[in-house]
Amino acid sequence: MASEQNADALVHGRVVRYDPDVPIAIQPGQGTVNVTKRKVQLTVDVEIVNQHDGTTVWKGQGLSVDGEYTPPADKDGRKIALDKLVTQIVDGAQSQW
Secondary structure (H helix, E strand, O other): OOOHHHOOEEEEEEEEEEEEEEEEEEEEOOOOEEEEEEEEEEEEEEEEEEOOOOOEEEEEEEEEEEEEEOOOOHHHHHHHHHHHHHHHHHHHHHOOO
């Protein structure tokens, strides 16, 4: 990993939507509902810019990822979603090479 001033390219991103608590599996009970599975949903716009000439190397708008978790482990869901996002960005950037 290079410092920003030494990097060949920079990744800029903007979170468009973040929903940390989407129920996806429920278990009905007597007068209550038990949510047994939830997911984090994240939508971002990303741009990779060549730092030497300012051109856009790759741009992804509305990249949407999610990460399932069992409550209360929402950190696990965020990590899964972020791992998926990194994969999408790397795959997108590599498609331009």
